[in-house]
Amino acid sequence: MKFDTPATTNPIDRLKVVGQPLDRIDGPFKTTGTAPYAYERHGVAPNQAYGFVLGAGIAKGRVNAMDTAAARRAPGVLAIVTTLDMPKLEKGQTNAAALFGGAEIQHYHQAVAVVVAETFEQARDAAGLIRVDYARQPGRFDLAAEARHAPLVGGDSEEGSGAPPEDRVGDFEGAFAAAPVKLDETYTTPDESHAAMEPHASIAAWEGDRLTVWTSNQMIAWGKRDLAKTLGLKPENVRIDSPYVGGGFGGKLFLRADAVLAALGAKAAGRPVKLALTRPLVANNTTHRPATIQRIRLGATRDGKITAIAHESTSGNLKDGKPETAVSQTKLLYAGANRLTSMRMAEMDLPEGNAMRAPGEAPGLMALEVAIDEMAERLGMDPVEFRILNDTQEDPEKPGRRFSQRQLVQCLRQGAERFGWANRNFRPGTRREGRWLVGMGVAAGFRNNLLTKSAARVRLDGQGVVTVETDMTDIGTGSYTIIAQTAAEMMGVPIGKVVVRLGDSDFPASAGSGGQWGANNSTAGVYAACVKLREQVAQKLGINSADAVFEDGQVRAGNRAAPLGQAAGPEGLSAEDVIEYGDLAKRYQQSTFAGHFVEVGVDAMTGETRVRRMLAVCAAGRILNPKSARSQVIGAMTMGVGAALTEALEVDTRHGFFVNHDLAGYEVPVHADIPHQEVIFLDEVDPVSSPMKAKGVGELGLCGVGAAVANAIHNATGIRVRDYPITLDKLIERLPEPA
């Protein structure tokens, strides 16, 4: 189905099932332990052995030699494959770092061996007996130092944010020089880890030259393509299966070493092999969100109209990596005639930087939305009003190109009302409650909506059961449920009559889970397949599909009515289709918007910041399931609190690695950090986005939260911190002296 004109009325608009706050259909499986994650799939292949991956102990250099003699003699060891056993493997299309093979070490904890043994403990023990002789080389590990000579580099996150090396509209320098009110500040965000609960894990089994990998991956088609490429296999000989994913956040978008080494280990051992990456390897072997240094300049008239806006970001990455697209949202969020964005990328020797939830926008807004707050302060304006004054309904770089929907102003107004923004102390540092300095902060949330093709197969059996098959993944987001809701709505059956099967590369290729595109695109693909199936049903019953009404498990046309299963007959019916998009995304800017409001308390003596309450008001098209959408947003808000207050991969700039490479050292929020959270979805349908009229929301919930926290800290204390995370050491010297 080609979607190239805005949607009109369709069966989804009935909203009998779609749009309802249904419980997740996989919920009972998750809570009873019957939704096995990759490492727990003991039954999929017999006689599984255990693999353990050894990571390099240096960040840059070469492996001179590896002594595996003691490890090979260790009890239970079946096979050892070292990086010196083969040349560097070809890289997947989405990999910047090589995943295995050859003597060259590109980054710390690069995989250098996999040990396969009868038990996990034996494999781990033997891995510790391998002696590696390295030739260490100096590396580039300090972004601040490398940033000084970083060249301009454009890039695309592959998740909907992107920018050219440099982009200019009007005359930024002239307008900035002439502006009566100016801001010129630099902000930094640290490297961050996805820190999913489930580490990267895979089971691999060979049958001749056919390989099956049961794994944990967000993008099945990418994984299949890149695994075949890396191992030199024909894609049709590779199958990937990932029905449940214990958190991805972008960390499992790509093929990683777990799948490659499970496959190599299984080949060497002649048995299926399962393995999981250890926590330290999750941090240093896989990908992370790269640190940024962002300079923002704003110029405005005295009455608060932005006349000049510049956002320049520098990040680092391996040679073949991409820049963090932190300036992307600045191209679209506020009006202003004179604009400049640019990105620089320093070549560095830290582990690979790549997409993490809302790549680009999340760190970009952590800078931009603090700058906007600072500018409002310089203008003596309320930061909500300043944002509203500079709203734009068209692409500021391409006048005349309108947003399909843009309710940022409504998000901010409704949020301010709901949150009690009027009670905010205008003068920072003046509200004290016991030991706490209390403040409120606001930020705009912005995240683009991505359209990407997505296929599904829908089958109908004689009992009227509808089975959906697509390689779409459910990474904890609710894909199973919204896909079931879509099929139920389209075929006119209760949700209990729908079976959803996901995550298998033998199924039609979907959009996958990334860039908050999964919900809209994967359900649109199911919609397309259901339209085809409805035609088949109508044809079978000899009625005109345009006249057919699918409702209550029946098909009706005029006076005729037949149970759905009857049309399917004993052989059943099957339809497959793909949703593909025309140029609507070019003609309209499609984005999602939020107003984020945060209240914090900062301990006046110690500088500890604790969030007291949070509100997100989101405008993101049709909400397919308010319950699962809310879960996505509150989870994202939690991630935003982590980014603002605690999360940072600490770089040892001498030895080139992330030092705090476990969940004790890399502090994500715990329950005690997360207080009352409220989410409001504005009533919105976006007929330009897809037949579902939905957009993404899972990343919008994060975009802007960090800045709202930072702005609340400033409002509480009067202290402006421009370097994340905002830990107490950055406040303590400037807090009021004790009485």
Add this chain to the structure above:
Amino acid sequence: MRPFTYERARTPAEAAAAATREPGAKFIAGGTNLLDLMKLQIEVPTHLVDVNGLGLDRIEATPEGGLRIGALVRNTDLAADERVRRDYAVLSRAIVAGASGQIRNKATTAGNLLQRTRCPYFYDTAQPCNKRVPGSGCSAIGGVTRALAVIGTSEACIATHPSDMAVAMRALDATVETVKADGTTRRIPMAEFHRLPGETPHIETSLEKGEFITAVTLPPPMGGRHFYRKVRDRASYAFALVSVAAVVQRDGTGRVALGGVAHKPWRVEAAEAELPRGAKPAMAAILDGAKPTHDNAFKVKLAERALAAVLAEARG
């Protein structure tokens, strides 16, 4: 984890004897720290002596009017004990400020004292660490040091002791009771139990090889108001950047021990005379001689302000 042999001890002296006999032996009780470290091959014992069957899980009044806490009393039980909550509230508060409910259910009194440091370089076996591999060097010095020690450090080590419980016990002048393989017992004041790193940071306590902790005793209650102020980046489940265990009397005198600043719970009795004059002079005396790094210099100020908060609360 390396393969190891295992036995269950039947008496404390037998446990001590077993641990003395086997060169690579370790006691195991709750295992909340040791097992993690074994999985990472940071601890590589060849033999484990399981002491969980020894009893030693009672909290009893001493003839002097204090409490004797069995070595195997679980952290949860110790924190919840009515006498501890009433007379030694600083200890209850310190314990519940640490770890999680699940870990406190398993962790024991003696095991808590014997926790290893959380220095990130100690946790990465590819990095030199004098604690892990004596003589290999300290990779923390000059590295990421925000959470590490500011006082009592050496050229060999700047790690901190991670316990909250031990900080309160130091403030309370607790005593550690032990038994050795030959059956002899001794009493070690908390002040002498943990060591500074010096040249031998791998030797963390004054225990001898095989010496087994049987109990920790608390002196008779000292009254006063009890505080444990733990400052950390997130609200729970994090180690202290700085913690302050304090017992403050009506007249403003009292005692203070600090966590998160040194290789051992940090207390300077002589400095406590300054307490009635306020946090600034008191902390200046307590942290006299501190040698923080660039990244952890804030701890000096933080300790002073945390103490000021405690003293303000004590007055209020």
